[in-house]
Each structure stands twice: as structure tokens, then as C-alpha cells.
Amino acid sequence: MRWFWSRVVALSLILFAFLTGPVAAALPVYVTFWFDTEDFILPEADDAAMRLAEMFAARNVQATFKIVGEKARVLEERGRDDVIAALAKNDIAYHSTYHSVHPTPSEYCRDLTWQEGVSEFTRREGAGLRTLRKVFGVNASCYGQPGGSWTPQSYAALRAFDIPLYLDETSHVNVDNRPFWYCGVLNILRLGDAVIRTGWTDQEVRQACEKFDRVHKKLLDEGGGIISIYYHPCEFVHTQFWDGVNFARGANPPRSQWKRPPMKSPQEQKQAFDAFEAFLDHIIRHAQTRLVTAREIPSLYPDRVYSRPLTRRDVQMIAEAFRKELSYVDLDGKIASAGEGLLALAQTVAKADDDSGTGEVTLEFVYGPASAPQRFVTEGTYSSAAIQEASQELLDIVQQTGQMPSVIWVAGEPVRPEDFAVTLANVVASGGLSGNVALRRGELAARKYVADDSPGLWGWVVFPEGFRAPHMMEVAKLQAWTIKPPVLRKLD
Numbered sequence: 395m396r397w398f399w400s401r402v403v404a405l406s407l408i409l410f411a412f413l414t415g416p417v418a419a420a421l422p423v424y425v426t427f428w429f430d431t432e433d434f435i436l437p438e439a440d441d442a443a444m445r446l447a448e449m450f451a452a453r454n455v456q457a458t459f460k461i462v463g464e465k466a467r468v469l470e471e472r473g474r475d476d477v478i479a480a481l482a483k484n485d486i487a488y489h490s491t492y493h494s495v496h497p498t499p500s501e502y503c504r505d506l507t508w509q510e511g512v513s514e515f516t517r518r519e520g521a522g523l524r525t526l527r528k529v530f531g532v533n534a535s536c537y538g539q540p541g542g543s544w545t546p547q548s549y550a551a552l553r554a555f556d557i558p559l560y561l562d563e564t565s566h567v568n569v570d571n572r573p574f575w576y577c578g579v580l581n582i583l584r585l586g587d588a589v590i591r592t593g594w595t596d597q598e599v600r601q602a603c604e605k606f607d608r609v610h611k612k613l614l615d616e617g618g619g620i621i622s623i624y625y626h627p628c629e630f631v632h633t634q635f636w637d638g639v640n641f642a643r644g645a646n647p648p649r650s651q652w653k654r655p656p657m658k659s660p661q662e663q664k665q666a667f668d669a670f671e672a673f674l675d676h677i678i679r680h681a682q683t684r685l686v687t688a689r690e691i692p693s694l695y696p697d698r699v700y701s702r703p704l705t706r707r708d709v710q711m712i713a714e715a716f717r718k719e720l721s722y723v724d725l726d727g728k729i730a731s732a733g734e735g736l737l738a739l740a741q742t743v744a745k746a747d748d749d750s751g752t753g754e755v756t757l758e759f760v761y762g763p764a765s766a767p768q769r770f771v772t773e774g775t776y777s778s779a780a781i782q783e784a785s786q787e788l789l790d791i792v793q794q795t796g797q798m799p800s801v802i803w804v805a806g807e808p809v810r811p812e813d814f815a816v817t818l819a820n821v822v823a824s825g826g827l828s829g830n831v832a833l834r835r836g837e838l839a840a841r842k843y844v845a846d847d848s849p850g851l852w853g854w855v856v857f858p859e860g861f862r863a864p865h866m867m868e869v870a871k872l873q874a875w876t877i878k879p880p881v882l883r884k885l886d
């Protein structure tokens with residue numbers, strides 16, 4: 395009988411290897427469900443949030459509930475400990491203090507400087523975050539803006555709030571419909587076909603499930619990825635959004651005049667919950683699928699560019715890349731933003747006289763400039779010493795402020811960071827400093843990932859008629875220095 399058992403063992407080992415091998419090698423497709431939990435007017439929306447929260451808990455999985463500060467406050471005021479407890483079984487995230495009460499973030503940041511906007515966002519949205527933390531006893535795992543009310547300044551505030559992820563769906567910044575880093579915050583902001591929702595009819599559920607299968611396969615072919623699925627608990631019970639009813643086109647009635655939105659019939663509500671449940675179960679049952687919350691997402695995308703020094707070869711790659719295009723640079727799986735690339739070049743040039751060094755440089759996160767210079771030179775020839783001094787001064791400023799300066803002074807003349815970056819790239823790519831250095835012109839190609847101001851960008855019904863924010867989108871483009879795609883972690 396020994397031969398029999400040894401065969402059983404051998405066959406089991408082969409079966410085990412077959413079952414675990416391919417799964418361990420391939421990255422799964424991650425799916426994140428999130429609910430913008432915002433309607434603080436309609437009490438029935440509280441029950442809708444609880445029902446959805448319980449739906450996930452009953453399946454031993456979690457969704458992310460991005461909760462408005464005022465919503466958290468009224469849940470407590472209404473004595474809805476049951477709703478709070480159900481939500482707390484899931485991941486708790488943040489969705490602004492008052493959502494659609496004017497002024498919303500884009501409205502109040504519209505004409506502010508970078509620093510003013512950071513302060514004002516911190517002041518206004520910090521209030522609701524404190525409420526959320528008090529009610530739920532945890533920090534928010536992520537933030538996403540109310541409606542289309544996006545601002546670049548929110549990012550620096552989020553870093554101070556210790557919120558590492560921006561999770562939403564809007565077109566203000568878009569890197570090829572996939573996740574990206576912006577201002578040192580991981581973004582799931584525009585995923586194109588990887589955003590999937592179902593309507594409430596059987597046919598719509600079938601179509602959404604088919605789309606899920608299709609996109610799932612496409613992401614597997616890409617080597618893994620993430621699908622974003624979002625709803626609002628209130629849309630399961632209402633026929634019109636609470637804020638469309640009260641705050642559309644700049645309207646700002648006092649609290650005493652807030653109206654309840656019209657509701658779905660009990661039958662329509664049941665149909666909505668049933669449709670969503672069928673969609674959820676289809677996804678949970680799908681092979682090579684893993685549900686993740688906003689709290690888990692940052693650990694899927696570790697940024698390895700800071701953990702080990704860049705080699706001389708890495709810096710050469712940055713220099714070569716910058717001569718073609720001033721944008722992020724992929725260094726064999728570590729990715730440097732344009733700003734980080736500039737710092738790597740500046741370190742190399744500043745240390746050019748130090749022959750004993752290894753040529754290695756270390757990077758840390760740096761914000762793009764707060765403003766663009768009005769006056770700058772566009773041509774000139776400078777001594778090696780002047781270029782070296784300017785490089786060191788750039789590094790000193792970044793060390794002190796954590797932010798790129800708006801101009802770099804070279805021999806007393808103001809040079810744009812774009813031009814300085816391409817000039818340094820040319821120096822490093824052509825073998826280092828020798829003799830005089832001619833100033834090169836550069837443009838920050840990564841600006842293309844940040845939307846131009848346009849009427850379509852501000853289509854949210856809550857904005858005042860004709861709302862535009864050209865200055866704010868220029869401030870946003872200055873932070874394109876920080877843009878780069880994240881690298882999905884291989885499974886251990």
C-alpha cells in the first residue's frame with residue numbers, strides 16, 4: 395500500500411502546485427466599493443446607509459463609506475447608534491463638512507493662492523473631519539470632493555490630516571484612466587472603463603455583470619488593476635438628489651427652508667437594493683477578485699522611489715528622458731515624478747566635484763511651485779560654478795520648504811524650473827559640467843494630465859451658473875511636477 399499513498403501524496407502536491415501556482419503568480423483584480431454618504435436632510439437615507447453597510451457585513455466583506463461631517467453629526471443627533479454601528483463595520487472615509495452648502499471647496503478656493511487655499515480647506519473641511527473622528531473613533535481612510543468641487547489645495551491639507559488616498563471620480567486630473575500620484579497623495583480619481591455601476595432593472599444588472607467580466611479580463615491582461623464602484627445610499631430611496639432640490643445653481647436657502655427630496659415607492663426601493671445585491675454577489679463570486687477598502691489601497695501601491703537611493707544609471711535615465719519630455723520617468727519599476735527627477739539632477743550637478751561619491755542620490759517628496767514667475771530669462775550662458783550654485787540653492791530651498799521654488803536664480807537671473815530642469819538634463823546627459831552652460835527651454839509635459847479650465851469641468855448642478863476657475867486650474871497645473879503612476883505591488 396506504500397506505493398498507493400506515495401502516489402496520493404505526489405498527486406496532491408501536483409494538484410496543490412496547480413491550484414496555488416498561477417494564482418500566486420498573477421495579480422488579482424482589486425475591486426473597491428464606495429458610498430458617498432452625504433444626504434443629511436432625508437432621514438430615510440440613514441436607513442439606506444445602514445442596509446447597505448449590513449449587506450456587506452453579512453458577506454464578511456467591507457465597503458468604504460465616505461461620510462459628510464454634517465451627516466455624522468445628524469446621525470448622532472437623531473440617535474441613530476444603529477446606523478453608526480453598521481457603518482463602523484465597514485471602512486470610514488471623509489466627504490467634506492457640508493458637501494453642497496455654499497461655498498463648496500472649488501468655490502472658496504477659486505481665487506486663492508496655493509497657501510491660502512491649503513489654509514482655508516484645512517479650516518473649513520477640518521471641522522467636519524473632527525466630527526467624523528469623534529463619532530466613529532477613527533481617522534478617515536480617504537477623501538473625495540463633493541460633486542465636482544475639486545481643488546488642488548485640498549491635497550496638502552489631506553497630507554496634514556494624515557489621509558493618504560483621494561478616492562472619487564472626476565476629470566480634473568487624469569493619467570490614462572488609471573491610478574496616479576498627485577501632490578504626494580495616491581489618487582483613484584478617473585478610471586475610465588474600470589468604473590462600473592448597475593442600474594436597477596434586471597437587464598441593467600446583466601449588462602453591468604457582463605461589463606465587469608470584460609473589464610476584469612482586460613485588467614488581468616494588464617497585469618492586475620483596480621475597479622471602482624460607487625453609489626450614494628440616498629439614491630436607493632430618493633428620486634432626486636437632496637442637494638439638487640436645495641442647493642442647485644448656487645441656491646443657498648437657510649436650514650429652516652431645506653426641503654426633503656421626493657422618494658421612491660417601497661417597491662422601487664426594493665428593486666434598487668435587490669439589483670445592487672445581485673451585482674455585488676456576482677463580483678464576490680468572481681474568481682481572481684479581491685475586495686479592498688480605501689484603507690487597504692495605499693498598501694497595494696508602495697512608492698519605492700524613496701526607499702533606496704537612485705543609482706548613477708537611474709539619474710542618467712532621468713536626464714535622457716527629460717531631454718525628450720519633462721514628465722515622470724519609469725526607472726525599472728520605481729517611478730520618479732518630474733519634480734523628483736529635477737531634484738535628482740540637481741543633487742548630481744551640485745556634487746559634481748566630489749569624485750569620491752558613488753553617484754547615488756536620495757529622493758523625498760516635493761510639492762510643485764506655488765506660483766509661476768511673471769519675469770524670467772529665456773536665454774543665457776552661465777559658468778559651471780553658477781549652475782552648480784543654483785542647483786545647491788534649489789536643494790536648500792526644497793529642504794526648508796518641501797516645495798519647489800517658482801524661480802531658480804542663476805548668476806542673479808530668474809530661470810523657470812522647467813528651463814532649469816532641461817538645462818541640467820542636458821548637462822548630465824552629455825557627461826557632466828564642463829565650461830559654460832547654455833540655458834535650454836523646457837515645458838512641463840506632465841501639465842497635460844491636469845484639465846484645462848472649461849465649462850464642462852464645472853458641470854455639477856450645485857455650482858452657480860457659469861462657474862469657472864481658470865486661476866485655480868493654473869495652480870493645479872503647477873502641481874503636475876508631482877504626477878506619476880503608482881506601481882501595483884506584487885503579491886508576497
Ligand SMILES: [Zn+2]
Binds near residue numbers: 489493
Ligand atoms: Zn457627494
